[in-house]
Amino acid sequence: MTKAAEKVSREILLDGLVDCVDLPRIHWLVEQELPNADATELQAVTISVIRTLVEDGLVETGYPDNGEFVSEPLEDSLEELQRSYIAQYHEPIAWFGRLWLNLTDKGVAAATATPEGRRVAEHEKKRSESSPRTPDNC
Known part of the structure; x- marks a missing residue:
């Protein structure tokens, strides 16, 4: 993986501590x-x-639905990327919301293994504790 891809991956993991990460953000x-x-x-x-x-x-990979994350197999998500992100790239509305990433337990562990990740996780924990709404997944 290139340095650019590694940096993007780290940012996705940090973002994933806060919420699901959508394709436009990754792009x-x-x-x-x-x-x-x-x-x-x-x-x-x-x-x-x-x-x-x-x-x-x-x-x-998958999508949020009524506060829950619905997982999809990677191959299904890659097919959707081919139909929308690749085939209709110059029409961003066609691929916005087509793919989301949700951290696994392993992803959370990797993200929180860094000082920045621990800071983000702690901030989110405090935010969710002080929020009157029930936190949801995505």
Whole structure:
């Protein structure tokens, strides 16, 4: 994995401590790391990061539904990315909301193994304790 992809992966794990991470956010993180990349490279790195995180057991793909995360197999998610993110790339509305990542227990452990991750997790814990609403998953 390239340094850019590693940095994006770390950011996804930190973001995942707060909420599910959607495709536009992942794509944006890749754009920030590779500002001179063309669309094909941005897509390739974005998909590579997603695949690696799933294969490493750190995240699951799927979508939020009524406060719950509905997992989907990686292959189904990759097919959806092909139909929307790749085929309709220049129409972002077509791929917004098509894929979400949710941290697994292993992903939470990896994210909180760093000082920044522990800080984010502690902040979220305090925020959820002081919030009158019931925290949901995504």
